[in-house]
Amino acid sequence: xxxxxxxxxSAQTGQQHADHLxxxxxxxxxxxxxxxxxxxxxxATAFYxxxxxxxxxxxxxERGWLAGxxxxxxxxxxxxxxxxxxxxxxxxxxxxxxxxxxxxxDYDFLFSQRGVLNLAHTQQDVRxxxxxxxxxxxxGVDGEWLTPDEVAKVCPILNVSPETRYPVLGAxxxxxxxxxxxxHVAWAFARQCDQYGIDLIQHCEVTGFLTSGxxxxxxxxxxxxxxxxxxxxxxxxxxxxxxxxxxxxxxxxSHPLQALVSELLEPVHPTVVMSNHxxxxxxxxxxxxxxxxxxxxxxxxxxxxxxxxxxxxxxAAAVELFPIFARAHVLRTWGGIVDVTPDASPVxxxxxxxxxxxxxxxxxxxxxxxxxxxxVMAHLVATGTPHxxxxxxGLDRFTTGALIDEHGAAAVAH
Amino acid sequence: xxxxxxxxxxDREETEFGxxxxxxxxxxxxxxxxxxDEWAQYLFFRDNxxxxxxxxxxxxxxxxxxxxxVRHTVSNEFISVYRPGEKPAGGAA
Numbered sequence: 001x002x003x004x005x006x007x008x009x010s011a012q013t014g015q016q017h018a019d020h021l022x023x024x025x026x027x028x029x030x031x032x033x034x035x036x037x038x039x040x041x042x043x044a045t046a047f048y049x050x051x052x053x054x055x056x057x058x059x060x061x062e063r064g065w066l067a068g069x070x071x072x073x074x075x076x077x078x079x080x081x082x083x084x085x086x087x088x089x090x091x092x093x094x095x096x097x098x099x100x101x102x103x104x105x106d107y108d109f110l111f112s113q114r115g116v117l118n119l120a121h122t123q124q125d126v127r128x129x130x131x132x133x134x135x136x137x138x139x140g141v142d143g144e145w146l147t148p149d150e151v152a153k154v155c156p157i158l159n160v161s162p163e164t165r166y167p168v169l170g171a172x173x174x175x176x177x178x179x180x181x182x183x184h185v186a187w188a189f190a191r192q193c194d195q196y197g198i199d200l201i202q203h204c205e206v207t208g209f210l211t212s213g214x215x216x217x218x219x220x221x222x223x224x225x226x227x228x229x230x231x232x233x234x235x236x237x238x239x240x241x242x243x244x245x246x247x248x249x250x251x252x253x254s255h256p257l258q259a260l261v262s263e264l265l266e267p268v269h270p271t272v273v274m275s276n277h278x279x280x281x282x283x284x285x286x287x288x289x290x291x292x293x294x295x296x297x298x299x300x301x302x303x304x305x306x307x308x309x310x311x312x313x314x315x316a317a318a319v320e321l322f323p324i325f326a327r328a329h330v331l332r333t334w335g336g337i338v339d340v341t342p343d344a345s346p347v348x349x350x351x352x353x354x355x356x357x358x359x360x361x362x363x364x365x366x367x368x369x370x371x372x373x374x375x376v377m378a379h380l381v382a383t384g385t386p387h388x389x390x391x392x393x394g395l396d397r398f399t400t401g402a403l404i405d406e407h408g409a410a411a412v413a414h
Numbered sequence: 415x416x417x418x419x420x421x422x423x424x425d426r427e428e429t430e431f432g433x434x435x436x437x438x439x440x441x442x443x444x445x446x447x448x449x450x451d452e453w454a455q456y457l458f459f460r461d462n463x464x465x466x467x468x469x470x471x472x473x474x475x476x477x478x479x480x481x482x483x484v485r486h487t488v489s490n491e492f493i494s495v496y497r498p499g500e501k502p503a504g505g506a507a
Contacts, residue, residue, distance in 0.1 A: 240462040251458040253435070254487075298433035299416075302464045302488050307415040309429050342458045399454040 021187050022194035027201050027226050031059045033381050034219055034228035036206045038062030039071040041359055042234040043189035044374020050196035053382035058198045061221060063205030067186030070236050073336035074367040075259050075293040077272055079116045079177035081143050082409040083132050086392040088139035093389055094372035101371055107188035109181050110286050114271050116177035117151060121166040121277040128408055129172045146173050155271050157324055164320055166278050179283050208245040216356045230355045230381050237337030239360035251398050252339035252361045255296040256306035260333040264288035278317035292318060305335045338363050343403040344410040348376060349386050349394035357381055365410055419495045420473040421481050434470030436460040437482045466493055
């Protein structure tokens with residue numbers, strides 16, 4: 001067995017992990033590059049800084065514990081069936097990286113390409129969905145339109161009866177989409193970063209920046225000041241709080257996003273099903289839990305919890321779509337804080353400070369992009385210029401008006 | 415679920431309300447003279463504080479009137495609820 005890896009059957013018996021994944025280090029006084037936030041995006045950024053650019057004098061600073069923020073709270077769905085060319089390019093780059101990542105990181109994090117169905121419940125859904133499938137095909141992204149009968153063949157437990165309140169009129173299907181074990185993804189990146197000599201420093205909150213003119217010279221942390229040649233911000237829900245210490249305003253609003261899991265069940269659900277209209281998305285984890293998410297709560301919050309009526313609506317939709325879920329018990333619910341932008345697309349790029357780079361505004365969909373974010377953020381930090389894949393996602397699009405409106409393909413209302 | 419005090423109807427459940435984001439964002443007085451940057455700030459940029467936040471709600475399933483509130487974005491405590499044109503108690507906004 002590979003170190004840290006797992007054989008195909010071990011999902012049922014418990015994962016076998018290496019004894020050692022990363023060192024617990026104290027911060028050094030200075031680094032060539034500091035990454036703020038040791039979630040998936042921060043860890044992937046550090047990994048590709050080392051692997052693609054040979055930059056290893058790097059620290060990843062985390063205010064809590066490694067991958068304990070949104071990386072630990074998401075619903076692990078990976079797909080690339082977005083509408084616009086800019087989104088298709090970056091999400092498909094991510095999906096191609098995912099397909100080679102278990103080997104590249106030498107860690108079987110149970111990436112399972114079980115496909116995703118995005119359901120259509122209204123005639124407008126049908127038109128939008130078919131348009132998206134055509135756009136996907138033109139962009140080399142696998143996608144097809146399925147009729148209700150074809151949907152039922154992919155997912156037999158789904159209720160496609162015309163008698164439901166919002167009947168399933170069809171679905172887009174991306175066969176290469178899937179899920180992965182999110183914690184293991186983080187640990188896989190962390191172990192590789194560690195092997196490159198990168199310092200992963202937990203319980204070290206970045207509280208501000210040291211600046212000189214239009215350059216950032218370091219970060220202020222709860223464990224003292226740390227000098228930095230370059231800084232990458234990958235702080236997710238708290239990006240605007242952190243940017244605010246520089247007087248920098250971001251076009252993001254932080255909202256709670258809730259998810260939940262059921263008790264463990266026999267394998268019943270073969271794919272991933274998402275419905276924007278009735279608003280639930282669900283897959284079955286390898287261990288057996290049904291993993292479900294809903295939309296964000298309407299109000300701004302940093303409280304890492306949300307309102308129960310959001311879960312109630314999500315459960316109502318789930319039970320109507322999947323009658324066999326009716327007797328499943330909810331095991332636990334939780335909330336994360338996501339930063340949403342006006343066009344439901346992320347902000348990845350330059351800031352007014354010439355050596356400070358920002359990655360934020362992923363809203364409800366950052367997990368699937370993890371390797372591509374690392375790839376382009378590493379390019380930004382190493383070269384000081386945007387990669388072609390993230391150039392359209394800069395802060396300047398809100399001034400030029402070149403928005404990338406992905407509210408439809410985001411699949412979660414925000 | 416939040417319990418929200420409509421200034422006209424009293425305490426009602428959150429599901430009766432719609433959310434309007436940051437309060438007191440005035441339409442620019444000379445919009446035609448704004449630069450692209452200033453217009454972008456007006457359209458797309460809002461405060462996003464971790465703490466007290468002056469925001470708008472509408473009692474959509476009740477009296478259908480808009481009002482303002484100052485709410486703490488971590489604890490969800492409503493510090494103040496006030497009608498349009500009024501000032502919040504304590505002057506937080």
